[in-house]
Amino acid sequence: MFWRKRYLLSFVACLGVLALIWGFGRDGQENTGNLWGRLAKSTPLPKQVASTAVGFHVNPATRVIIDDSYPACNHTVTHQLPPTSVLLGKDMTALARIYPKNEGWSLQLERSNTVHLRHRLEGLCPADDQKRHLSVINGYLAIYKGPAGLNGGLVRITSTPLKTLPPYIQDRIRGGTMEFTNEDELMQALDSFDEFAE
Numbered sequence: 001m002f003w004r005k006r007y008l009l010s011f012v013a014c015l016g017v018l019a020l021i022w023g024f025g026r027d028g029q030e031n032t033g034n035l036w037g038r039l040a041k042s043t044p045l046p047k048q049v050a051s052t053a054v055g056f057h058v059n060p061a062t063r064v065i066i067d068d069s070y071p072a073c074n075h076t077v078t079h080q081l082p083p084t085s086v087l088l089g090k091d092m093t094a095l096a097r098i099y100p101k102n103e104g105w106s107l108q109l110e111r112s113n114t115v116h117l118r119h120r121l122e123g124l125c126p127a128d129d130q131k132r133h134l135s136v137i138n139g140y141l142a143i144y145k146g147p148a149g150l151n152g153g154l155v156r157i158t159s160t161p162l163k164t165l166p167p168y169i170q171d172r173i174r175g176g177t178m179e180f181t182n183e184d185e186l187m188q189a190l191d192s193f194d195e196f197a198e
Contacts, residue, residue: 057089057090058083058087058088058090059083059089061113062083062087062113063080063113063114064080064081064115065078065080065114065115065116066079066080066117066118066119067117067119068121068125069119069120070121070125071120072122072123072150073124073125073128092115095117099117099119104119104120104121105118124146124150128146128150128152129145129146129152130182131147131179131180131181131182132144132146132155132180132183133147133148133149133150133176133180136162136174139162140158140159140160140161140162141157141158141161141162141173141190142156142157142158143157147179148176148177160190160193160194162174165193
């Protein structure tokens, strides 16, 4: 008889827990799912807040996404980092030590198993860093890093006077539209400009 009461109490307790779970699944007057569905939804963590990622550790299935942000050219380069042995087992606090905020990093845990690292870098993105454009300094051709219209820094001033070039090329250089995809393309153009100077 005693065991029947015990099983009956266990049964009633289980029903109570199920009713409680079903009740948490209701928001206001409409049923939006059960408690487990709401708990399964994940929201991004605020930047650099590791304490809210309780229990999270990088594992072999973790996606680690890095966004390298280049404000100078307003470009972002995204790539995925494999969860290497350096990162495996690390929680958000340990990751914040590896990728510190004072070095331009911000961390965010997204969904259940994706870590998003954002890195703010000085200078131009790798694609724009290869580009060159021409301008004029004191009447001579000047080579600048980056695409036309973007000052990535002066590379050098040439010995080619602007006035020795045909007017349509002078106009393009003054207008800031003489751009080259890389240093080799620039050198070919400068070699051809030397013919005008002779």
